[in-house]
Amino acid sequence: MNNLLGRxxxxxxxxxxxxxxxxxxxxxxATDDLPAMELQRFGEHVYVVxxxxxxxxxxxxxxxxxxxxxxxxxxxxxxxxxxxxxxxAKFRKLIEEASGEKVKVxxxxxxxxxxxxxxxxxxxxxxxxxxxxxxxxxxxxxxTKARLExxxxxxxxxxxxxxxxxxxxxxxxxxxxxxxxxxxGRYTFTLIDxxxxxxxxxxxxxxxxxxxVFAGDLFFTGRVPFVGNAHPGLWLKALNRMAETPPKVAVPxxxxxxxxxxxxxxxxxxxxxxxxxxxxxxxxxxxxFDEAYASADWSSFKKLPAFDxxxxxxxxxxxxxxxxxxxxxxxxx
Ligand SMILES: [Zn+2]
Numbered sequence: 001m002n003n004l005l006g007r008x009x010x011x012x013x014x015x016x017x018x019x020x021x022x023x024x025x026x027x028x029x030a031t032d033d034l035p036a037m038e039l040q041r042f043g044e045h046v047y048v049v050x051x052x053x054x055x056x057x058x059x060x061x062x063x064x065x066x067x068x069x070x071x072x073x074x075x076x077x078x079x080x081x082x083x084x085x086x087x088x089a090k091f092r093k094l095i096e097e098a099s100g101e102k103v104k105v106x107x108x109x110x111x112x113x114x115x116x117x118x119x120x121x122x123x124x125x126x127x128x129x130x131x132x133x134x135x136x137x138x139x140x141x142x143x144t145k146a147r148l149e150x151x152x153x154x155x156x157x158x159x160x161x162x163x164x165x166x167x168x169x170x171x172x173x174x175x176x177x178x179x180x181x182x183x184x185g186r187y188t189f190t191l192i193d194x195x196x197x198x199x200x201x202x203x204x205x206x207x208x209x210x211x212x213v214f215a216g217d218l219f220f221t222g223r224v225p226f227v228g229n230a231h232p233g234l235w236l237k238a239l240n241r242m243a244e245t246p247p248k249v250a251v252p253x254x255x256x257x258x259x260x261x262x263x264x265x266x267x268x269x270x271x272x273x274x275x276x277x278x279x280x281x282x283x284x285x286x287x288x289f290d291e292a293y294a295s296a297d298w299s300s301f302k303k304l305p306a307f308d309x310x311x312x313x314x315x316x317x318x319x320x321x322x323x324x325x326x327x328x329x330x331x332x333x
Pocket of ligand 1: 110199
């Protein structure tokens with residue numbers, strides 16, 4: 001490794017992460033070259049792995065998202081399959097060994113590359129894969145195909161010609177007004193429509209008896225969320241759907257697991273609410289985006305992690321949504 005590459009890698013992982021990785025997993029790298037994957041446990045039957053911070057790259061082998069599994073006594077219910085077939089296979093091995101159970105059901109949070117490219121490692125007889133009814137549209141979208149080509153470059157050899165994307169065989173019976181519940185072994189699982197707030201096919205999953213929610217990319221812990229193209233208004237509605245039964249633990253699609261979901265939800269809500277209010281007002285007052293951004297009061301969020309990286313982009317996305325809605329309204333009047 002030359003010095004420049006070494007430095008880039010150090011900063012990508014963070015110095016501490018790099019040292020830890022090097023210090024505790026010397027033999028591991030020799031076996032499969034993947035970053036360390038530690039199984040976190042919540043209570044007796046829930047397993048979660050947490051991806052590294054940052055974008056997918058060859059340095060982190062695409063391990064940037066979280067995935068979880070629940071041992072029901074009659075098989076594992078898995079939520080998300082990680083960002084490459086190799087990561088998926090590793091995750092599956094870990095949970096099957098730790099629980100002594102086989103995978104029975106796989107739920108896909110949404111068809112974004114970092115959450116489902118491990119799916120081919122979960123195919124097999126007796127395994128049911130479930131996704132949101134809109135997943136089919138997203139799966140067949142030109143963007144999804146273009147993303148695969150991009151990932152084959154960026155994450156080679158982890159994503160290559162042998163990487164197969166698989167559409168879930170079963171659609172969740174969810175809508176804006178309806179959840180789906182199914183029982184397996186000792187637990188009841190409730191699938192909740194994410195209302196297309198982050199992606200058209202967002203799906204959340206609650207384990208009713210445990211008060212635990214797998215929230216996909218709709219939940220952020222202690223930081224400014226990445227909103228991007230998502231609609232802040234719909235996102236708030238989706239969070240309300242999730243909080244109808246207040247969760248005790250929330251597993252986000254990225255970053256730390258929340259053991260204080262009420263508090264973390266409050267922050268995300270307050271942020272989305274502010275973002276949406278400021279940008280709709282700006283559009284109503286015919287302000288330009290730059291004017292609106294400069295005159296808005298961001299003081300309550302400025303000190304939060306990810307503010308600098310995400311806020312301006314989030315505000316711009318919200319501004320575009322607000323503009324689109326104002327134009328649509330004008331047309332119907
Ligand atoms: Zn996503």
